[in-house]
Amino acid sequence: MTTSTFVAGRGFLYIFDARAKLFTVLLLCVMVFLPIRQTGLWTLVAASFLSAWYATDFKQALQPIKTILFVLVIMILFTPLTYRDGEVLVRLGQFPLATKEALVNLNILVARFLGITYICTLYMWTTPMADINLALRWYGLSYHAALVLTLAFRFVPYIADSFRMIQDSHALRNATVSDGERTGRHRLADLMPTVTAALVVALKSIPHLAMSLEHRGLGRETKRTSYRRLVAKGGLFTHLLLSVMIPTVFWLVFNTL
Amino acid sequence: MKSTDSSKMTALRIALMAVLTATVVVFTLMVRVPTPIKGYISLCDVVITFSAFLFGPWIAAIAGGLGTGIADLIGGYAQWAPLSFVIHGAQGLLIAVIARSGLASGVPGDANILKLILAGVVGMVVMAGGYYIAGGVLYGFEAALVEIPLNLLQSGVGVVLGIAVSRAVLKAYPPVRSLSL
Amino acid sequence: MKTAVDIADLSFTYRRYGGQAQPDPVLRAVTLSLPEGSKTLVLGAPDSGKSTLSKILCSLVPRHFDGDLGGAIRIDGTDISTCTPWELMTRVTLVAQNPQEQLLMTTCADEVAFPLESLGIERTALVDTVHNALQRWGLYSMAQVNPQEISGGERKRLLLAVTEAIDAPIWIMDEPFDDLDEQWRQLLLSRILGKKGTVVVFASRYLDEFRGNFDTYCHLFGGNIVRKSEEEIVVEFDRECELQFAPMQEEPAELPNHELHCTNLSIVHPRRSVSSDQPFSLSVPEFNIASGEVVALVGPNGAGKSTLSRVLCGLDPLVEGSITIDGSAIAGKGLQTRVGYLFQNPDYGIFLPTVRDELGWSLRQIRRLGTEEREQMVRSCARLFHLDLDDNPTMMGYGARKQLQAAVYYLLDRPFVIIDELDSGVTYAAAFEIVSLLRKNGAAIVIITHDRSFARNIAQRQYTITNGVVSPSEVGV
Numbered sequence: 001m002t003t004s005t006f007v008a009g010r011g012f013l014y015i016f017d018a019r020a021k022l023f024t025v026l027l028l029c030v031m032v033f034l035p036i037r038q039t040g041l042w043t044l045v046a047a048s049f050l051s052a053w054y055a056t057d058f059k060q061a062l063q064p065i066k067t068i069l070f071v072l073v074i075m076i077l078f079t080p081l082t083y084r085d086g087e088v089l090v091r092l093g094q095f096p097l098a099t100k101e102a103l104v105n106l107n108i109l110v111a112r113f114l115g116i117t118y119i120c121t122l123y124m125w126t127t128p129m130a131d132i133n134l135a136l137r138w139y140g141l142s143y144h145a146a147l148v149l150t151l152a153f154r155f156v157p158y159i160a161d162s163f164r165m166i167q168d169s170h171a172l173r174n175a176t177v178s179d180g181e182r183t184g185r186h187r188l189a190d191l192m193p194t195v196t197a198a199l200v201v202a203l204k205s206i207p208h209l210a211m212s213l214e215h216r217g218l219g220r221e222t223k224r225t226s227y228r229r230l231v232a233k234g235g236l237f238t239h240l241l242l243s244v245m246i247p248t249v250f251w252l253v254f255n256t257l
Numbered sequence: 258m259k260s261t262d263s264s265k266m267t268a269l270r271i272a273l274m275a276v277l278t279a280t281v282v283v284f285t286l287m288v289r290v291p292t293p294i295k296g297y298i299s300l301c302d303v304v305i306t307f308s309a310f311l312f313g314p315w316i317a318a319i320a321g322g323l324g325t326g327i328a329d330l331i332g333g334y335a336q337w338a339p340l341s342f343v344i345h346g347a348q349g350l351l352i353a354v355i356a357r358s359g360l361a362s363g364v365p366g367d368a369n370i371l372k373l374i375l376a377g378v379v380g381m382v383v384m385a386g387g388y389y390i391a392g393g394v395l396y397g398f399e400a401a402l403v404e405i406p407l408n409l410l411q412s413g414v415g416v417v418l419g420i421a422v423s424r425a426v427l428k429a430y431p432p433v434r435s436l437s438l
Numbered sequence: 439m440k441t442a443v444d445i446a447d448l449s450f451t452y453r454r455y456g457g458q459a460q461p462d463p464v465l466r467a468v469t470l471s472l473p474e475g476s477k478t479l480v481l482g483a484p485d486s487g488k489s490t491l492s493k494i495l496c497s498l499v500p501r502h503f504d505g506d507l508g509g510a511i512r513i514d515g516t517d518i519s520t521c522t523p524w525e526l527m528t529r530v531t532l533v534a535q536n537p538q539e540q541l542l543m544t545t546c547a548d549e550v551a552f553p554l555e556s557l558g559i560e561r562t563a564l565v566d567t568v569h570n571a572l573q574r575w576g577l578y579s580m581a582q583v584n585p586q587e588i589s590g591g592e593r594k595r596l597l598l599a600v601t602e603a604i605d606a607p608i609w610i611m612d613e614p615f616d617d618l619d620e621q622w623r624q625l626l627l628s629r630i631l632g633k634k635g636t637v638v639v640f641a642s643r644y645l646d647e648f649r650g651n652f653d654t655y656c657h658l659f660g661g662n663i664v665r666k667s668e669e670e671i672v673v674e675f676d677r678e679c680e681l682q683f684a685p686m687q688e689e690p691a692e693l694p695n696h697e698l699h700c701t702n703l704s705i706v707h708p709r710r711s712v713s714s715d716q717p718f719s720l721s722v723p724e725f726n727i728a729s730g731e732v733v734a735l736v737g738p739n740g741a742g743k744s745t746l747s748r749v750l751c752g753l754d755p756l757v758e759g760s761i762t763i764d765g766s767a768i769a770g771k772g773l774q775t776r777v778g779y780l781f782q783n784p785d786y787g788i789f790l791p792t793v794r795d796e797l798g799w800s801l802r803q804i805r806r807l808g809t810e811e812r813e814q815m816v817r818s819c820a821r822l823f824h825l826d827l828d829d830n831p832t833m834m835g836y837g838a839r840k841q842l843q844a845a846v847y848y849l850l851d852r853p854f855v856i857i858d859e860l861d862s863g864v865t866y867a868a869a870f871e872i873v874s875l876l877r878k879n880g881a882a883i884v885i886i887t888h889d890r891s892f893a894r895n896i897a898q899r900q901y902t903i904t905n906g907v908v909s910p911s912e913v914g915v
Contacts, residue, residue, distance in 0.1 A: 001286065003544075003584075005330050033394075067333045071392075075400040082399035105397070113336075113396045120335035129544070144271055148319070151275030152282065152327060153544050157586040159276075159283045162786070168753050168779075169786035173800060173846060175774035191288070191418065193799075195303060196425045197789040200832055202280045203426070203433055204785070208539040209272035211493070211502040214523035215532060216542060216600075217556025218268055225558050227551035227568060269502075428791035430832045431455035435504060 001160035003153050005124040009055040013126040017232035018135040020239035025123045027247035032112045038104075040254025041111035048118035055126060064121045065114075072110065079106045129153060134230050143224065151209070158205070163198045170194050273436060274319045277308050281324025281345075286332055298407065301325050302384065302415020303422060305345055306377060309353035310366030310423040312437050317353045322346025336395070344387030348412070352380040364437050366423040377416030384412040439473040442608055442636040443495070444512040449661075450490060453504035458830050464490045466661030468509070472654065474607075477630060478638045479648055481675045482658030483865045485837045488640040489535055491658070492612045495638075496532045497523050513608065527553065531601045535612040535640075537585075537593035546572060546588070546596055547581040550603050557604075571599040576622070589740050591617045598626060607635035615645055616862075617739060623647055642679075643889075644672055679865050693730045694880045696764055696853040698777070700725040700750070703759035707745050720745055722759070722908040725901060729853065732873060732883045734893035734913065737903030743886045746908065747856045750884070751777040763853075778852035778881075782859040784843040785832070793820060793842060794827040800849045819845050822875055837864045844872045848879055856884040861892045870896060890914050 013021070032041060052061035065072075079102060086101035127135075137146050170193050232239045285301035301324065309317035326342040329335065355376035356365035366373065385408040392401030426433060448468040452461045464487040472478055482488040493499040497518045500507050511518050513529050534540050543549040550568045559567070572578045575595040580588060585596055594617045601609060609630075615623050627647050630637045640658075641648070655671040657664050659678060666674070703722035720742040727733050735743050748754040750761070752773025760767055763776055781787070790796045797816040801807060807815070820827050823845040824838075831842055840863065847855055855876055860869045873896055877883055887893050893900055894914025902911040 001283070003331055005333075005335075063333065071396060071400065074403050075396050078399045078403065079397050109397045109400075116336045116395065120338070121333065124330055124335045130548075144267070148271055148274045148278065149323070149327075150544060150548075151271065151542065152278040152323060154542060154586070155276055155279030156282045156327075156331075157584070158538065159279050160287060161586075163283055163287060165781060165783070166786045168748075169781055172751060172753070172774055172779055173787055173850065175771065188414070188418065191300075192421060192425065193789045195284075195288070195300070195418065195422050196429060197786060198283075199280065199304075199307065199422060199426050200430045200789065201785055202276055203430060203436065204832070205538075206269070206272045206276050206436055207502045209276060209542075210268040211498045211523070212534075212540045212542060213268045213271060214501075215496060215498060215527060215540075216553040217524045217527050218271070219522060219524040220527075220556050220558075222556070222558035224555045225561055225564060227548065227555060227561070227564055229561075425789070425791075429789055429830070431458065431830065432504075432833070435453075435455075 001157055003156045004129070006128050007056050007060060007125040009126065011051075011055045013051060013055050013122060015233055016126075016242070017236060017239035018127050018131040018230055019138050019236070020232070020243035021123060021127065022132075022135050022139070023240065024243040024246055025119055027244070028119050028250075029116055031247055031251060032115050034251075035255075036251065037254045038107055038111065040250065041108065041115060043254065044250065045111055045114045045118065048115065048122060052118060052122055052125070055122070064117050068113065068117055071113070075106065075109060075113070079109060130228055131230060134228060138230070147218075155202075155205070155209075159198070159202055162201045163194070166194050166197045166201065170197070269436070270316075273312060273316050274323075277304065277312070277316060277320035278324040278327065280304050281308075281320050282328045282331065285325055285328035298411040298414065299328075300415065300418070301328065301345070302348075302380070302412045303418045305349045306352055306380065306415050306419025307423050307426070309349050309376070309380075310356060310373065310419065311364050311426070311433060312353075313357065313365060314350045314353035317349030318346040319349075321349030337391075340388075340391040340395075344384060344391065347387065348380045348384045351383055352376045355379055364427075364434060366420075366427060370420070373420050374416070377420065381409055381412040381416060385409045439475075440514075441471055441512075442474040442476070442514060443470070443472040443638070444515075445470045445495075445663075446510050446512075448491075448494070448509035448511065449507070450487075450494060450499070451506045452490075453500075453506075455830070455833060458833050459826065459828070463661055464505075465494075468658075468661070468663045470656065470663050470665065472636060472638065474636055475634060476636055476654055477633075477652045478636075478654040478656065479652040480638060480640045480656045480658050480663070481644060481671060482640060482642060483675075483679050484642050484863050485835045486642075486658050487661060488642070488658060489612050492532055492534075492610045492638075492640055495610050496530050497521055497526050498532070524556070527604065527606065528557070529606055530608045530610060531604050531606040533597050533601055533609065533611040533614050535616065537590070537597050540597055540600075541585050541593065544584050544586075545582050546577050546585055546599075549585055549596055550600050553600065553604050567603050571603040574602065575599040575625075591619060591622070591739050594618055595622060598629075602629065609633070609635065609637045610640075611637065612640045613642065614639060615641065615647065619738070627651065644675060679867065692880070694853060695729055696882065697728040698726060698750075698854055698882065699762045701760055703746075703749065703761070704757060705742070705745055705749055705754075706757060707742075718742065718745070718906075720903070720906050720908065722746065724910075725908060727854065727882045727884060729880060729882045730877065731899065732877060732885060732897045734885045734887060734897035734900040735903070735908075736887055736890060736893050736900060736911075738888060741903040742906065742908075743903060744858060746903075747779055747858060747884070747886060750854075751779040751856060753779070776852060777854040777856065778847040778850060780843050780847060780855065780857045780860070782862070784836075784839040787843055787846060788831045788839065791830060792827065793825050793829050793831055796831055796842060797827075797845060797849060800846050815849065819849055823848070823872075837868055840864050841868070841872065844876060847881075848876060851879065851881075853881060854884070855881045856886065858886045859888075860885065861887055861889050866892060866895070 049061060080098040086099040088096040088099050090097040133146050133149055281301050281304045284304045285299045288300040305321035308320045322342040322345050325345040326338040329338040329341050353365050356368045356373055360368055385405050388408050389401050389405055392404055445468055448465055449463055450465040451463040454460050490499055543552055547568055550571050554564045554567060572581055575598055577596060585593055655668045657671050657674050700722055701724060705720040707718040737743055749756055752770050756769055797819060801812045823841040825842055873883055885897055897913050900911050900913040901908050
């Protein structure tokens with residue numbers, strides 16, 4: 001199983017410092033919930049889509065929409081039906097299908113959701129996990145917490161591989177000639193052996209991990225040094241300034257003008 | 258016995274959190290049971306329930322929250338990650354707290370079956386309710402209603418399998434007790 | 439000369455857990471004193487306590503794996519029971535047999551850097567050390583690659599790079615030559631011999647590279663350690679492991695008559711190791727095996743032995759070519775019910791609390807049998823494989839877990855059985871017995887191994903994988 005969320009590409013987003021970029025993401029995510037104009041919301045969606053397209057390619061840029069398609073469809077189907085106040089635009093007999101307020105509401109909800117989706121996804125695409133970890137450390141995350149995060153990423157492929165082998169091993173062991181259609185209840189029961197074996201394999205690695213952490217010096221009182229570091233080209237201050245300016249400009253343009 | 262040695266606890270606690278978190282990630286992304294409506298439901302709740310019954314509130318909260326959060330990041334649902342972190346974290350925490358309440362010794366999973374079910378049901382409510390509120394804020398309470406039955410189904414399967422698996426693991430791998438802090 | 443490692447009357451027994459019989463002591467009375475700068479080889483059969491002893495020497499057992507420890511260990515004169523592992527890390531470094539136990543980070547560079555960061559080494563020196571260590575072990579180009587995506591041999595090298603980077607005066611190495619190709623074995627040997635400090639190498643096979651290169655030779659046997667001349671130790675060790683080969687002349691009484699035949703298989707696999715850019719491909723012009731036969735499948739690490747096995751037992755789909763059993767084409771589920779596959783790791787199949795349950799589970803899945811009859815079969819099978827029905831499978835030694843895995847397939851009665859790397863982790867004698875039992879049961883057996891002397895002793899025919907092609911070859915070559 002691949003654990004990388006990074007997508008190789010080009011442009012400013014890859015140079016933008018992980019710490020400053022994270023701050024921008026936060027500000028933008030808050031901004032979409034403030035009373036900003038609808039045109040502003042859609043400009044933000046368009047801007048983040050175009051950034052995604054420029055950074056990677058068109059196909060990749062469409063990817064986030066695919067992941068939220070189900071929710072989008074539900075939104076379009078349900079929001080107007082349940083939001084009944086206001087001026088009725090479409091009517092089915094006596095039943096108001098959509099009101100003006102409902103459509104405005106739907107419009108804001110869709111744009112907001114798309115915006116948040118693209119902003120968060122872009123951050124993950126353009127920032128290597130190790131840098132995200134360092135950024136979180138910079139914001140005050142403890143070393144131990146950051147270590148848990150790194151170790152979790154270390155163990156995902158290991159447990160995924162083991163799990164796949166366990167499934168195979170049980171499939172071979174349980175293979176019978178007369179294997180008709182399995183009912184849902186059976187399928188759930190079939191999961192028991194594999195899930196149990198997988199959990200035992202995972203648990204067995206815990207004392208080994210604790211042991212190795214100590215053997216590699218976790219617990220020493222000397223201050224840890226760091227092999228990795230974040231380097232902001234042109235100075236961190238510039239990057240942080242930018243990270244505040246981007247949302248501010250957006251806000252000023254679409255809320256006061 | 259060195260289990261009172263607090264220095265060892267640090268490494269062991271980190272190891273427990275990391276491995277269980279990774280297990281939650283794998284179960285969220287890999288083990289999927291087909292359903293007619295949404296396509297698939299994941300089995301992350303099984304591991305969260307399991308962690309709560311065997312390792313108590315804090316480990317379960319971290320494993321559940323961080324595990325589902327990371328799974329969201331890897332699976333391409335980054336916007337959900339912080340919300341999953343809070344919701345599944347609270348789910349793991351509460352399941353363990355309820356199961357453990359009034360228990361003098363042992364792991365929370367040693368409680369009688371009714372209490373385990375009660376804890377599981379509370380977990381279901383927290384999970385489905387949490388996603389309803391989060392979904393409501395993100396894309397409207399109307400659309401968020403649709404997800405409630407699916408989330409109840411997913412966490413319900415999690416409770417049933419979680420109880421069964423916890424008991425199976427306690428029997429199949431007795432040293433698990435010495436890992437619980 | 440100063441004493442670097444002083445082991446006095448060391449005994450160790452793992453803790454007993456609920457439902458488990460009292461475990462036997464792993465170490466009974468180990469006494470050994472090694473001067474500074476000495477190079478020691480300790481030969482010990484699988485499950486002889488090598489790994490336990492190596493971890494005790496680094497103060498990791500019983501700290502992380504509970505048990506009763508008796509006696510004392512002094513490293514440079516200090517009793518290590520008063521030391522924590524992180525204090526000891528500047529004195530002793532362990533290379534564990536299984537690299538997965540020790541890997542912590544998500545890139546090779548971070549893996550080497552982690553202990554240096556713990557030591558507080560200043561950044562410029564740290565970066566230099568990391569790069570030099572990776573360079574030396576041929577991993578520089580993989581600095582940013584995830585250790586989970588590299589091969590077993592590369593992982594071993596990564597741990598050796600970490601060990602060199604820490605540069606502790608004492609190295610404890612558990613099967614460090616395992617999984618390494620010739621070139622890297624030579625490098626490791628020269629690093630060990632050139633080291634100023636003390637090195638203890640634990641091994642379960644006596645390799646040609648060892649001859650005459652160590653100054654102390656020991657044999658770990660029955661929980662005790664003996665120290666003799668190299669010649670005597672090797673003879674003694676051989677007697678323990680190899681000469682117990684039971685001759686396999688005994689023919690099965692009633693041999694079924696099945697034949698599996700492959701023609702023109704072509705298998706393409708997405709590449710597993712990042713070290714090669716080529717997608718992995720394997721072609722099998724002809725491969726066949728019949729009831730009663732034991733056939734070896736040999737080839738270097740990563741040659742595709744497991745890939746072929748997965749196709750043969752129906753786990754991976756067949757892209758091109760055909761597989762027939764007794765003349766009729768067969769695939770997928772059909773293969774799965776006819777060809778068994780014993781994964782290298784026996785834990786994948788284990789999930790129930792007792793041996794009785796595990797064995798009974800297979801029978802329940804497979805046949806409609808009476809309770810009495812089933813119990814009878816389980817009992818006699820357990821006896822054949824030296825298993826205690828009430829034992830807890832996850833807590834048994836590695837050798838016993840391999841026996842349980844084989845016992846499961848014995849009961850399943852598959853006409854064809856593939857056994858992956860049986861010889862690593864169990865004695866030749868135990869491996870040999872497992873194969874004889876399955877064969878006596880009527881199975882045709884494919885043995886996957888990279889140990890040619892094992893292949894020579896056990897198989898009647900052999901296939902070798904060279905450059906992506908499977909072809910028949912002389913046994914043991």
